[in-house]
Amino acid sequence: MAAPQHPAPPNRPITVVGLGADGWPGLTEPARAALREAEAVIGGPRQLDLLPPEVTAERVPWPSPLRPAVPRLLAEHAGRRLAVLASGDPMFYGIGRALAETAGPEALRVLPHPSSVSLACARLGWPLEDTEVVSLVGRALDGLSLALHPGRRLLVLSADATTPAAVAALLTERGYGPSRLHLLEQLGGPAERALLGTAEAWPHAPGDPLNLLAVECAAGPEALRLPVVPGLPDAAYDSDGQLTKRHVRAATLATLAPRPGELLWDVGGGSGSIAIEWLRSHRSCQAVSVERSPVRAERIARNAAILGVPRLRVVTGPAPAALEGLPTPDAVFVGGGLTAPGLLDACWAALPVGGRLVANTVTLESEALLTEWYRRHGGELLRLSVAHAVPVGGFTGWRQAMPVTQWSVVKPAPVG
Known part of the structure; x- marks a missing residue:
């Protein structure tokens, strides 16, 4: 990915001052001096x-929505x-990120205050490095589901x-009704x-x-066990039968090999x-179904949404036409x-060099x-077969599921 392009840094750096609920008394002297010397202060x-x-x-309140206004306000001042x-x-779920992306990090002078997360861990006696943080500010509530595991400690940044x-x-x-909740208001302030x-x-x-x-996450008896590795129970999905079953799904995800920040096209999503x-697999991964x-x-x-990834983008339409754009x-x-005409050709053409393509089928025609x-392209062709033990009269035997043929390949660089 190319580095973002920023305008030339201003002659005077933009001073970003972290402010707590304790207000002016909680600021360091360098932060107070920066605010006294400022000609304009932007904030909520x-x-x-x-x-x-x-x-x-001059006191300039942020408009709503905030993010699109950042370039305009920086230009005006x-x-x-x-x-x-x-x-x-x-720089922790704060305006510092938008400022750095807009003006460039070299244009900023950041004077942080202890974050609400640090203050919360101090009040509760929780080790910060063992505590997961989930922000619900401008984010879907369902995203919290991804962090729910028995015994885990979470800090949830509230929207309101x-x-x-x-x-x-x-x-x-989600079956976590016994969980203990600590509501902490106005952390660090007089109230x-x-x-x-x-x-x-x-x-x-x-x-x-x-x-x-x-x-403090505590699961009730009805909570479904959802592991952090691929291969969730089939019962975790609402399905009409169009579902890649658990063991084949785990093998398929291992072949797809997701890495942080990568984007997947899931063509023929079924149950998703x-x-x-x-x-x-990672909060920064992206996918289109x-x-x-x-x-x-x-x-x-x-x-x-139920399984904690409401950010999944769902496109409704037949492929390959729905892949355009x-x-x-x-x-x-x-x-x-x-077997849809042109589908594999469109997927292959869309992949960059080094991209991975994995296709599963159970029919002879697609095989x-x-x-x-x-x-034509090499890669790996294999057959996945799973059998389950089932009662056979008074005994036990194997029931074979339909075998799945899988082709996987990494797109090579063009020759010559």
């Missing part, structure tokens, strides 16, 4: 209200001594005052408050919008299992529709097609 209305009269700079207020640590009750409801729905409860009996009405929720488990049936496409989206994939999985592509 709540943050700007925490500044004392001795900060004489170019050449001025500019300060930007952030909550806690600006309604988030704690919504989290409690989701935990209960700091801590409340305790369980997800299944959350007793507290919405309070302060500036809050964080600490979760391959794309969903690709996304579950292409499914011609609108009913199945809706089911894929539901499965993705999609971002370049790092890997392609074809689980259905192999013949994969054999021909294997002859």
Whole structure:
């Protein structure tokens, strides 16, 4: 990936000041000096209200939506001594990222304050390195499901005052009702408050919008065991039968070999299992599931939300036509529709050098097609066979599932 291009850094750096709920008294002297010397200060209305009269700079509130306004506001105040207020640590789920992406990191002078996460771990006595952080600010609530495992400790960054009750409801729905919740409001400020409860009996009405929720995950007997490796139980998916079964799915994901940040095309999504488990492998992975049936496409989206990856993009339409305009994939999985005219050609053409293509089939017609592509492009052609022990009268025997033929290949560089 090419490095992002930034305009030339300004003569004066943009000072980004982390501000806690304790306001001005909690700032270091260098941070106070930067704000006193600023000609303009950009921040949220709540943050700007925490500044004392001795900060004489023009106060500029962030508009909503915030992210698209960043380039415009930086351009409007170019050449001025500019300060930007952030909550806690600006580079931890904060405005610092957007500023660095827009102006370049060399244009910033960042003065962080302890983050709400650091303050929460200090209050609870939790080791920060053993605690997972999930942000629900501008993100779907269902994404929290990916982090739910018995015994894990989570810190959930709330979007507003309604988030704690919504989290409690989701935990209960997913079978984690016994989980203990610590609601921490206004951390580090004079109005700091801590409340305790369980997800299944959350007793507290919405309070302060500036809050964080600490979760001690405890699974009830109805919670489904969802491992961190590929091969979720088939029962984890709502399906009409179009589902890559557990053992074949695990082998297929191992062949696809997802790495952080990579994008998958899942062509012929069915129930969405391959794309969903690709996304579950790492929070930065991306996937597009292409499914011609609108009913199945809706089911894929539901499965993705329940299993903690609502970011899955579902495209409804027949391939290869539905593939046009999609971002370049790092890997392609074809689980259905192999014999559609031009499908494999379109997938192959879309792959960059080094990209992976994996295709599964159970029919002789599609197997013949994969054999021909294997002859032309190499790779690996194999057959996956799974049998399950079942009762046979008073005894036990093997019931063979339909064997799956799989072709996998890495696209080589052109010769000559």
